[in-house]
Amino acid sequence: xxxxxxxxxxxxxxxxxxxxxxxxxxxxxxxxxxxxxxxxxxxxxxxxxxxxxxxxxxxxxxxxxxxxxxxxxxxxxxxxxxxxxxxxxxxxxxxxxxxxxxxxxxxxxxxxxxxxxxxxxxxxxxxxxxxxxxxxxxxxxxxxxxxxxxxxxxxxxxxxxxxxxxxxxxxxxxxxxxxxxxxxxxxxxxxxxxxxxxxxxxxxxxxxxxxxxxxxxxxxxxxxxxxxxxxxxxxxxxxxxxxxxxxxxxxxxxxxxxxxxxxxxxxxxxxxxxxxxxxxxxxxxxxxxxxxxxxxxxxxxxxxxxxxxxxxxxxxxxxxxxxxxxxxxxxxxxxxxxxxxxxxxxxxxxxxxxxxxxxxxxxxxxxxxxxxxxxxxxxxxxxxxxxxxxxxxxxxxxxxxxxxxxxxxxxxxxxxxxxxxxxxxxxxxxxxxxxxxxxxxxxxxxxxxxxxxxxxxxxxxxxxxxxxxxxxxxxxxxxxxxxxxxxxxxxxxxxxxxxxxxxxxxxxxxx
Numbered sequence: 001x002x003x004x005x006x007x008x009x010x011x012x013x014x015x016x017x018x019x020x021x022x023x024x025x026x027x028x029x030x031x032x033x034x035x036x037x038x039x040x041x042x043x044x045x046x047x048x049x050x051x052x053x054x055x056x057x058x059x060x061x062x063x064x065x066x067x068x069x070x071x072x073x074x075x076x077x078x079x080x081x082x083x084x085x086x087x088x089x090x091x092x093x094x095x096x097x098x099x100x101x102x103x104x105x106x107x108x109x110x111x112x113x114x115x116x117x118x119x120x121x122x123x124x125x126x127x128x129x130x131x132x133x134x135x136x137x138x139x140x141x142x143x144x145x146x147x148x149x150x151x152x153x154x155x156x157x158x159x160x161x162x163x164x165x166x167x168x169x170x171x172x173x174x175x176x177x178x179x180x181x182x183x184x185x186x187x188x189x190x191x192x193x194x195x196x197x198x199x200x201x202x203x204x205x206x207x208x209x210x211x212x213x214x215x216x217x218x219x220x221x222x223x224x225x226x227x228x229x230x231x232x233x234x235x236x237x238x239x240x241x242x243x244x245x246x247x248x249x250x251x252x253x254x255x256x257x258x259x260x261x262x263x264x265x266x267x268x269x270x271x272x273x274x275x276x277x278x279x280x281x282x283x284x285x286x287x288x289x290x291x292x293x294x295x296x297x298x299x300x301x302x303x304x305x306x307x308x309x310x311x312x313x314x315x316x317x318x319x320x321x322x323x324x325x326x327x328x329x330x331x332x333x334x335x336x337x338x339x340x341x342x343x344x345x346x347x348x349x350x351x352x353x354x355x356x357x358x359x360x361x362x363x364x365x366x367x368x369x370x371x372x373x374x375x376x377x378x379x380x381x382x383x384x385x386x387x388x389x390x391x392x393x394x395x396x397x398x399x400x401x402x403x404x405x406x407x408x409x410x411x412x413x414x415x416x417x418x419x420x421x422x423x424x425x426x427x428x429x430x431x432x433x434x435x436x437x438x439x440x441x442x443x444x445x446x447x448x449x450x451x452x453x454x455x456x457x458x459x460x461x462x463x464x465x466x467x468x469x470x471x472x473x474x475x476x477x478x479x480x481x482x483x484x485x486x487x488x489x490x491x492x493x494x495x496x497x498x499x500x501x502x503x504x505x506x507x508x509x510x511x
Contacts, residue, residue: 014281016162021276023169028269029335030173031188034180036340037259037266037348039124044185045265046117046124046250047131048192050105053247055142055196066231067147069291069375070224071154076295082224083151084212089222090147091214098140109133116247117261119254127185134189141196148203151212153288160206164199171195234379245416248394249409252401260406263345266336267352267410271360274320279364282312283371290375299434307436309368311443312508315501317364318447319493322455324357326462327485334478348406355410362421369424372432381427389420443504450496454489461485 035041067090074083105112113120113129120128149161175191183190207213253261286309293302324331329350337346370382393416400408429435462485470477497505 014277016159016166017277017281020162020165020169021273023166023173024269024276025273025335026173027169027176028266030176030180032266032336032341032345033339034176035185035262036342037262037345038340039258040127040185041262041265042117042120042254042258043124043127044131044188045261046113046120046254047128047185047189048135049116049247049250050112050132051135051139051192054101054139055146066228066374066379067150068154068287069377070228070231071151072288072291073295075154076292080211082222084215085217085219086222086224087147087151087207087212088214088217089219089225090228091144092217092220093225094143094147095140096220098143102136102140105136106133116250117254118251119256130186131189134186135192138192138196141193141200145196145200145203148200148207151207152203152210153284155210156288157206157210158285160203164203167198167202168195171198231377231379234383245390245393245413248390248397249413252397252409253406256401256406259345260348263348264352264406264409266332266349267356268413270332270335270349270353271324271356274317274324275360275364275367278316278320279313279367282309283367286368287371287375290371294375303434303436306368306372306434307439308508310365310435310440311504313364313368314361314440314443314447315497315504315508317360318444319451319454319489321357321360322451323458323486323489324360325354326455326458327482327489328353328357330462330478330482330485334475334482337478338475351407352410355407355414359414359417362417366417366421366424369421369428372428372434373424376432381431382424385420385423385427388423389416392416392419443501446497446501446504450493450501453496454493457492458485458489461488 031041031044035044070086071083074080074086109129109132113125113132117125117128145164149164152158152160172188172191172195175194176188179187179190204213249264250261253264286305289305290302293299293305329346332350332353333346336349337343373379373382393412396412396415397409400412402408404411425435429437462481466481466484470481
């Protein structure tokens with residue numbers, strides 16, 4: 001696919017992801033208003049971690065790494081009936097697997113929560129246990145939603161899957177708003193289940209429209225399943241290792257003062273906002289094209305599409321990193337500081353957000369680089385890289401939490417992100433030799449320079465001009481502060497990019 005087509009599809013996903021992420025932001029604001037940085041918020045983080053992580057494993061692991069390249073091949077070869085049969089067999093096997101998994105995890109739930117948060121006292125432990133048990137069925141429906149999204153992406157349909165995220169987050173926001181006061185934190189657990197059902201159904205409607213919907217069959221196997229299992233096991237192991245990172249952070253933070261785990265969670269999810277809108281959208285759009293390039297043995301197109309994705313990410317994520325770092329306190333204050341989320345909560349969360357923001361670039365680059373491995377059906381290499389990264393993270397967190405408390409955990413995550421991206425970059429360059437690194441390096445220098453100038457302007461405004469004209473005790477003035485700084489930041493960065501980076505812009509938009 002040409003750059004113009006990739007850019008158009010990226011725009012479609014970005015628009016949907018933007019709405020979904022704003023609802024996700026509304027979800028975090030609702031959590032902050034209802035639970036603040038209290039023990040209930042800590043319990044929600046721990047109790048929902050395993051269900052959400054298992055769901056993400058299915059999305060980022062199985063679907064991205066295995067089903068999209070496989071389905072793309074069947075679509076490319078015109079084997080629609082085979083694809084329909086594979087879809088039905090996968091649903092059958094997944095349903096049986098989930099029944100056993102949910103029963104097993106429910107029985108083991110007391111041990112699982114104890115392992116996750118050994119520092120929790122009885123009250124936080126009981127709340128986390130209740131959330132965990134109620135939220136478990138959401139894994140099944142989010143898994144079906146992931147399978148549907150992979151099928152649609154293989155058909156080059158990118159807008160519909162983003163609607164699923166909108167439904168999911170909207171359900172959580174509304175249910176939490178109306179039921180948190182009476183039901184407490186368990187209202188969120190029920191919302192996760194209801195939202196996951198909605199996310200699946202909105203996508204399945206379109207699966208039916210393409211004639212690939214599920215039709216009952218007793219079949220539990222297909223010749224393609226052998227290939228799927230050969231690829232999926234390393235992917236699930238590798239993705240599981242990656243998700244050990246937040247688990248390690250949760251483990252260490254459970255020994256810290258009440259509220260610190262919640263502050264880390266708010267900060268981490270806020271830092272994911274630009275990644276969810278742009279980086280994941282770009283990697284999702286380019287993935288089927290990379291797989292197609294490899295199927296056709298078109299090395300030149302592969303290099304071109306990979307360079308397009310990396311340049312697009314740098315143009316967006318580098319200034320986003322700089323902006324979040326310099327505006328961490330104003331952003332947290334205007335978004336979260338109300339209800340039970342006070343000034344101290346803002347201070348804790350903004351400090352953690354500053355350090356998480358420094359990891360946006362490696363997280364985003366990694367999201368694209370792993371697609372090269374998966375397109376080549378190499379699902380083992382990312383496993384070894386993930387293992388190295390997690391071992392490094394554990395050592396870094398163990399040392400840094402003693403010196404820097406909760407901020408040390410955020411710093412450890414950022415350092416580990418750079419280690420992970422660097423290793424993947426080196427291997428892709430040596431093993432597949434498909435990175436136009438001079439082209440990417442030029443864009444990196446350009447975006448970094450423009451972002452540094454933007455940062456200087458924003459810092460000066462925030463420190464010397466804003467306090468003169470705005471009363472930051474007022475929520476209205478806090479909002480105007482953030483909006484003004486965002487507009488100025490976009491103007492400064494955009495102007496520099498227009499003056500010195502028109503070549504990069506034309507390459508990304510396909511002109």
